[in-house]
Amino acid sequence: MSYKTIILRKGKEESLGRFHPWIFSGAIHHTEGDKLEEGDLVEVLSADGRFLAIGHWQIGSIAVRILTFKRQPITASFWERRLKAALDVRHAIGVTGRTDNNIYRLVHGEGDNLPGLIIDIYGSTAVIQAHSVGMHVCRHDIAAALCTCLGEQLKSIYYKSETTLPFKAMLGQENGFLWGDTGDNVAKENGLAFHIDWLKGQKTGFFIDQRDNRSLIERYASGRKVLNMFCYTGGFSVYAMRGGAMLVHSVDSSAKAVRLAEANVALNFPDDKRHAAFSEDAFHFLDEMQEKYDLIILDPPAFAKHKSALGNALRGYTKLNAKAFEKIQPGGILFTFSCSQAVDKDHFRTAIFTAAAISGRKVRILHQLHQPADHPVSIYHPEGEYLKGLVLYVE
Ligand code: SAH
Secondary structure (H helix, E strand, O other): OOOEEEEEOOOOOHHHHOOOOEEEHHHEEEEEOOOOOOOOEEEEEOOOOOEEEEEEEOOOOEEEEEEEOOOOOOOHHHHHHHHHHHHHHHHHHOOOOOOOOOEEEEEEHHHHOOOOEEEEEEOOEEEEEEOOHHHHHOHHHHHHHHHHHHHHHOOEEEEOOOOOOOHHHOOOOOOEEEEOOOOOOEEEEOOEEEEOOOOOOOOOOOOHHHHHHHHHHHHHOOOOEEEEEOOOOOHHHHHHHHOOOOEEEEEEOOHHHHHHHHHHHHHHOOOOOOEEEEEOOHHHHHHHOOOOOOEEEEOOOOOOOOHHHHHHHHHHHHHHHHHHHHHOOOOEEEEEEEOOOOOOHHHHHHHHHHHHHHHOOOEEEEEEEEOOOOOOOOOOOHHHOOOEEEEEEEO
16 A cells, blocks of 8 residues: 655654654655645655655644554554554553443553544443544544454444544534444443443543542542532542542532532432532632532643643642632642643642642642553653642641
């Protein structure tokens, strides 16, 4: 099989020598063959004609996302091998083959050598999300490979890329099933049940990336009054309740999220009076709240979607956390997160340090948290690290 060809400028092959999976548009000297269409598979050559890689071409500052550094055709067997490799990692991590847990991320983009592709598993349903036109073009091949890899345990594949595909590509893609059309919409995480709304929910329906951090909350919850701010599905709330919290309040500005949190709590702890949920703005709630919480969780949406928004995002994190530091009870525990990829660990820690200093409280770092093992980071692509969290003891 021959692909269209991209020739790099002299010296611009260096990052590929370090297996970095992106080629920026400025590195390209010229293209050969027919006119490129977004999503095309391309072969990348150095200025002196050496083969370097094969990837998906896209319009934007990242021009090619690399699929392989070997000269090999991108066929059914390629997708099967990549998915099988990803599944092997999940077996090694211990998130598969369990009766108490059937929610996990099978493919995490660059972290699984499949840039632009996310696949999440919820029981017998897989949700595929494409972030590049190239992966979109290949979606049926990927779905077929998924069926081969997962076999009978898979009953349906939902494709949820309406909001993640590049807007300018104007694909008009709607969400829908690629295969099967049902799938149970209750799935299990560490023995707790959750309604997963892959049809309309955020991301692929659930924030799988907080699984390990939710378990840690469970360990700290006993006897505490817990505020789960930005609760969405109520994941942290349900774990806190199992951990023996005295009271759990879930807050989200979205009324739909609040209903979902209530439904998930009811699924696990029917008629449990310890829980209440409020649809309110976080800043307003923190200003007005009367309850004396001694465990507060702050898991806001990404404040910075791009590097250009970094300054504002850091001010946002500082303002939010300062309010929590001011209000939390002495001896309280604050779990605080940032899922903005543009905000790195050091930026985030500085924002929290500033918030602590504003409040004047004595603060110790107990844990430094990150994304779980089924959201792996390729050592060649440190940009893949996005979720950061701190667990703080506030004297
Ligand atoms: N902690 C959740 C994920 C949080 S996602 C989990 O574990 O699943 C971020 C949530 O913040 C969204 O549900 C969104 O509706 C909510 N949100 C966004 N802005 C908000 C605001 N100003 N106040 C309260 N909630 C907000």
